[in-house]
Amino acid sequence: MTTGTIPAEMFVPRFLGRGEIGFARKPVPEPGSGQLLIRTKANALCGSERGQFFDGSEVTPGHEAAGVVVVAGSETRTAVGTPGVTYLMDFCGECRSCGLGFTNQCTNKRGDIGFNKDGGYGAYVLINENVFFPIGDDVPLAEATMLLDVMGTTGHAIQRGLRLREDVRSLGIAGAGPVGLGALVMARILLGSELLVVISDLAPYRLDLARRLGGNVIDLREKTLADGLREHGLDAVDVAIDTSGKSAARRSHLEVLSKRGVLVCAGHGEGLSLDVSRDLIAPERAVLGSEYFRYDELSSNLEILRKHLPYLGQIVTHRFSVQDIKEAFELFFRGETGKVLVEQ
Ligand SMILES: [Zn+2]
Numbered sequence: 001m002t003t004g005t006i007p008a009e010m011f012v013p014r015f016l017g018r019g020e021i022g023f024a025r026k027p028v029p030e031p032g033s034g035q036l037l038i039r040t041k042a043n044a045l046c047g048s049e050r051g052q053f054f055d056g057s058e059v060t061p062g063h064e065a066a067g068v069v070v071v072a073g074s075e076t077r078t079a080v081g082t083p084g085v086t087y088l089m090d091f092c093g094e095c096r097s098c099g100l101g102f103t104n105q106c107t108n109k110r111g112d113i114g115f116n117k118d119g120g121y122g123a124y125v126l127i128n129e130n131v132f133f134p135i136g137d138d139v140p141l142a143e144a145t146m147l148l149d150v151m152g153t154t155g156h157a158i159q160r161g162l163r164l165r166e167d168v169r170s171l172g173i174a175g176a177g178p179v180g181l182g183a184l185v186m187a188r189i190l191l192g193s194e195l196l197v198v199i200s201d202l203a204p205y206r207l208d209l210a211r212r213l214g215g216n217v218i219d220l221r222e223k224t225l226a227d228g229l230r231e232h233g234l235d236a237v238d239v240a241i242d243t244s245g246k247s248a249a250r251r252s253h254l255e256v257l258s259k260r261g262v263l264v265c266a267g268h269g270e271g272l273s274l275d276v277s278r279d280l281i282a283p284e285r286a287v288l289g290s291e292y293f294r295y296d297e298l299s300s301n302l303e304i305l306r307k308h309l310p311y312l313g314q315i316v317t318h319r320f321s322v323q324d325i326k327e328a329f330e331l332f333f334r335g336e337t338g339k340v341l342v343e344q
Pocket residue numbers: 045046047048063064149
């Protein structure tokens with residue numbers, strides 16, 4: 001089934017490396033059995049694309065896409081015209097992890113959209129139907145991109161922490177980029193606005209935004225994390241979420257974790273050295289990883305997005321047309337934005 005006229009070719013951004021982005025022609029793919037062709041309308045920029053921006057990419061990047069189904073292959077159930085978002089990991093649906101719903105830990109993944117399969121900065125993206133999540137007509141497609149890393153990745157990280165620590169009164173967040181800001185708003189939505197959330201960064205723009213979203217900010221250019229916490233009336237936090245991927249940020253949050261505290265590492269990057277007796281055994285603390293999120297978390301997050309759209313929408317600060325994608329990335333990597341969207 002198809003709708004409208006689908007062109008044979010499209011212009012897509014080509015990530016050339018060293019921060020250069022050109023444009024190239026690519027054929028618009030045709031969906032096979034079980035596949036959907038999506039006309040992308042918005043794709044959010046992500047810190048994880050730093051490597052592609054500076055080192056180049058063979059595939060078209062973009063893994064936080066929202067769009068509309070324009071062609072549905074055979075053996076599919078999604079109607080042409082359905083709006084929705086695309087889940088990054090092309091999970092198999094059949095392995096032990098997938099069988100239990102852990103689609104983010106699929107052991108037989110077919111690929112990652114935007115990293116080894118063409119992604120959402122192209123005008124059209126071809127996906128297997130199981131990674132499409134329909135959203136209904138009441139949520140704008142631009143804001144729907146927040147269901148992915150901003151809400152999905154952070155909601156999952158918070159839930160991972162809550163499994164090990166139920167009585168959370170204070171939360172520390174390392175990094176006030178889009179994922180850190182997402183963790184801030186999701187924590188306040190999921191755990192209530194009484195929760196004391198302390199969020200630290202070096203970028204003034206992002207700290208201002210975090211403050212407006214209800215965070216207690218610590219400007220690490222001016223003070224240490226421990227000093228900043230004391231100014232907010234805390235000597236420890238119950239759960240910390242690292243979105244920065246920096247050793248120093250993980251270490252400093254571990255130092256200020258309460259007894260029974262949990263450090264959830266949600267940002268890829270550097271390492272962390274542990275003194276197991278002092279850091280973990282004696283205070284019964286936990287350090288754990290959190291990778292993306294389960295596909296089935298999208299439905300509860302969609303309800304949250306519907307209910308809190310104006311609050312969550314503040315995280316999106318800039319929108320560019322796809323022709324200006326290079327400028328979008330330059331601004332984003334200067335730390336002078338919240339979430340940035342490329343629209344088409
Ligand atoms: Zn991302």
